[in-house]
Amino acid sequence: MKKIQMVDLISQYKAIKPSVDKSILNILETAQFINGPVVKEFQEALKSYLGVSYVIPCANGTDALQIALMSLDLEPGDEVITPSFTYIATTEVIALLGLKPVFVDVNEETFCIDPSKIEAVITSKTKAIVPVHLYGQASNMEEIMRISNKHGIYVIEDNAQAIGSDYHMPSGDVKTGSLGNIGCTSFFPSKNLGCYGDGGAIFTNDEMLANKMGMIANHGQSKRYYHDVVGCNSRLDSIQAAVLKIKLAKLDEYINARRKVASYYDDFLAQFDEMKDDKRIITPVRSNKSRHVFHQYTIRLIGIDRDALHKYLADKGIPSMIYYPVPAHRQKMFSKFGSEHTDLPVTDMLTNQVLSLPIHTEMEQEQLDYISSNIADFIKNNY
Numbered sequence: 424m425k426k427i428q429m430v431d432l433i434s435q436y437k438a439i440k441p442s443v444d445k446s447i448l449n450i451l452e453t454a455q456f457i458n459g460p461v462v463k464e465f466q467e468a469l470k471s472y473l474g475v476s477y478v479i480p481c482a483n484g485t486d487a488l489q490i491a492l493m494s495l496d497l498e499p500g501d502e503v504i505t506p507s508f509t510y511i512a513t514t515e516v517i518a519l520l521g522l523k524p525v526f527v528d529v530n531e532e533t534f535c536i537d538p539s540k541i542e543a544v545i546t547s548k549t550k551a552i553v554p555v556h557l558y559g560q561a562s563n564m565e566e567i568m569r570i571s572n573k574h575g576i577y578v579i580e581d582n583a584q585a586i587g588s589d590y591h592m593p594s595g596d597v598k599t600g601s602l603g604n605i606g607c608t609s610f611f612p613s614k615n616l617g618c619y620g621d622g623g624a625i626f627t628n629d630e631m632l633a634n635k636m637g638m639i640a641n642h643g644q645s646k647r648y649y650h651d652v653v654g655c656n657s658r659l660d661s662i663q664a665a666v667l668k669i670k671l672a673k674l675d676e677y678i679n680a681r682r683k684v685a686s687y688y689d690d691f692l693a694q695f696d697e698m699k700d701d702k703r704i705i706t707p708v709r710s711n712k713s714r715h716v717f718h719q720y721t722i723r724l725i726g727i728d729r730d731a732l733h734k735y736l737a738d739k740g741i742p743s744m745i746y747y748p749v750p751a752h753r754q755k756m757f758s759k760f761g762s763e764h765t766d767l768p769v770t771d772m773l774t775n776q777v778l779s780l781p782i783h784t785e786m787e788q789e790q791l792d793y794i795s796s797n798i799a800d801f802i803k804n805n806y
């Protein structure tokens with residue numbers, strides 16, 4: 424049996440090696456490392472895949488969020504609403520820009536921001552909401568957009584874990600990341616659409632914001648050597664764009680492979696849904712509002728020792744991960760905002776329950792059987 428990994432990028436590369444090697448070699452031979460034609464080609468392909476008017480490629484997902492926030496002309500001390508149950512990048516850029524992160528609890532079923540708790544924290548300083556489509560499941564965007572419209576607040580979607588997910592609107596399916604004012608994504612290698620280094624992108628249907636973000640990502644430059652606003656240097660290089668162009672064409676296939684693994688886990692874990700003494704394993708809930716793309720397959724362990732299972736699996740050569748062991752509001756970096764006193768009971772609860780199992784595009788039946796028989800043994804031996 425092949426070694427089990429959280430994500431198997433080597434097997435995935437081997438399956439597309441001829442086309443990737445050819446594209447990368449072409450860049451080496453033409454030396455168009457920055458802003459080569461393939462960057463534009465990928466940009467166009469992503470635009471049409473997402474059904475958005477503008478895509479701005481950039482250096483990574485954190486930059487994408489930062490540039491998005493920079494484009495909104497916010498003032499120091501303005502407030503940005505975001506979940507605490509997320510990867511640190513989402514919340515870090517808010518503080519980095521002198522803005523105040525205002526943490527809102529998540530829904531325990533979807534792991535995403537709970538819209539029913541947003542309006543209570545809106546003040547005259549609230550300028551934006553940054554929902555995170557965590558683990559590949561979309562936040563409740565209809566509710567979030569209703570609140571945004573009612574209060575005149577921008578929405579920036581952190582789509583780093585959910586690229587390719589469809590959101591079911593009454594008018595038809597739309598891609599996550601295209602519902603708010605701005606969508607952001609990361610092409611970090613392990614993401615559902617990952618490159619072979621760092622990369623990111625920003626998308627929008629708003630021409631004014633698109634122009635501004637394009638400028639900000641390029642030193643605030645309106646034309647060469649004329650700098651109108653303070654910007655940064657954030658580019659997607661040609662080698663990454665070449666890899667992404669090939670992988671974007673396979674994204675739906677990759678998503679289906681992930682969803683198949685998720686269904687296998689769902690079926691196997693169903694037997695632990697009701698155990699004695701209220702102990703149980705809760706499998707990921709699939710919202711009927713969107714198509715889950717399973718960046719992670721994250722279970723909740725109720726009355727079962729999560730850390731013991733993590734260690735048991737590790738001893739059997741099975742990796743599993745806790746995303747994330749410390750929520751943002753409990754991080755030292757935010758103590759100046761007094762955020763550790765924010766009452767986020769669901770976030771704190773989930774932090775102690777969640778465990779993400781291996782899921783990727785190249786998983787083999789033998790590996791899934793091995794993982795499940797070891798989980799079953801752990802439960803049988805201990806409960």
Ligand SMILES: *Cc1c(COP(=O)(O)O)cnc(C)c1O
Nearest residue numbers: 483484485510512513583609611
């Ligand atoms: C990966 C990730 C980011 C940051 O992306 P980088 O490319 O690593 O900077 C931001 N938000 C979420 C939810 C992520 O998963």
